[in-house]
Amino acid sequence: MSKHAGGNHRGNAHKKRQPQVAVDEDNPIVQAFRNYSIELTTKHDRHERIVKLSRDITIESKRIIFTLHSIDSRKQNKEKILEEAQKRLQKLIEVNFRAIALELRDQDVYQFRNAYSAGLQEFIEAYTYMEYLSRDDNDESPKSVSDWQALQSVMQYVEDPSKVKDEGASVEEMDVDEEKGGEERQAKKFQFFIDPTEYVLGLSDLTGELMRRCINSLGSGDTDTCMETCSTLQMFYTGYISLNLQRARELWRKITTMRQSVLKAENVCYNVKVRGGEAAIWGSNFDQKLAEDVDEGFY
């Protein structure tokens, strides 16, 4: 009996071949494994769905950053572009992050961290870059970059019972509809959890964008911006190297990249100073946007 079974398994040593004998459903091992299978599949599926949502966030964030780079002091397009970027970022918060938050409700958020980390970091990069560019518009009360608590407060959601209609519609309906469950509904809040470490990693990517802006500004003859971005970069770098961390390989890699960005920006400022803006003058005559073709923003 056991011999026969043994021979069969040998024949099926290759995974591709299906077992010829029907699975014995009464076998306790089979029964237990059916349950484990369901559990694993549920987890994998959730993971996949989050990865998908995260990928959309990554792509849209990259595009937003690309759009933000097209802000050019010569074209006076800043307000229009910023407004568009804000709208698109808001949409990411309200749609995509909300969807991930729904998937992660009542789950251990750290279990699926790998699935959404890339999208979150890219989003933070886009969001803080937008904040940076919005800043010098109203010089009287310039805002500092949002920290993770501030971002966290933006990613708060209320459950939408009708699911199809948006929040506004359901509020109206609530008055007409019923009193029951009204309080219940209010209690059903959830959020997209922002891990401070993910935030710090995402923010470190912002320095790459600042470097790019610094170089692009040289091209368009805007030397003030060169100096300004460079000093911001230096401050970020100071902040990052002040951190005392263990087991943070990913962050150290980013800090190394950051150092390269700082050096590039400092070199730009050096050139501005030493050549007295020759390069900038040349750049402003040369009516083309520099370095756009090397931008990573496109997919």
Add this chain to the structure above:
Amino acid sequence: MTNFVNMDMFSNYQKYIDNEQELRENIRLVVREIEHLAKDAQIKLQIIHSDLSQISGACGSARKLIEACAEKYVKLATLVPPGQYYRYSDHWTYITQRLIFLIALVIYLEAGFLVTRETVAEMLGLKTKPGEGFHLDVEDYLLGILQLASELSRFATNSVTMGDYERPLNISHFIGDLNTGFRLLNLKNDGLRKRFDALKYDVKKIEEVVYDVSIRGLSNKDKDGEQSAAPVE
């Protein structure tokens, strides 16, 4: 003019990360205690490969050590904040898998069946569902069981050396069921999949032992008249 760069953020993050480091240190201390106990249990169980008569004694001492581990897990569970199991789980997944293997081995030696995840969780004082707190991850369970398969293939060989020709047949049957079970899982291309791919070598090894035993007519079962079923290659 306020700076765009918020230096407070960095000091806040430093505090945050310092707290995390401290907690990790504490977790590591408890995990190390579990590792010692598990190692002792594993050493006790090594005797099965050289002396079959001491199996039940070895299982008894292993059980005591596993019980001691359960106490440590209670301690571990209090350290980990609710909902953050997977933030720190890399510290204990390895040793938990090892313990699952040891428990599964003890249960197999004593009773001859595959321990369920529920029983393992109970023996280690863990929950089975993630929502209930510090739990036994299903992937850890499965990875632990795969370690059992490797150990049993070794045990099959050594049983023959010690003159027990029936045991390899039982083991072969058991591993066959296990193999069937794992085939029901829809595995992704991850660590579990890789480890499962190695199961076929354990199956092969045990089948070779069974083959050697049957072809020489050493097994009693075989003498009952199943010679014709011997694999021909």
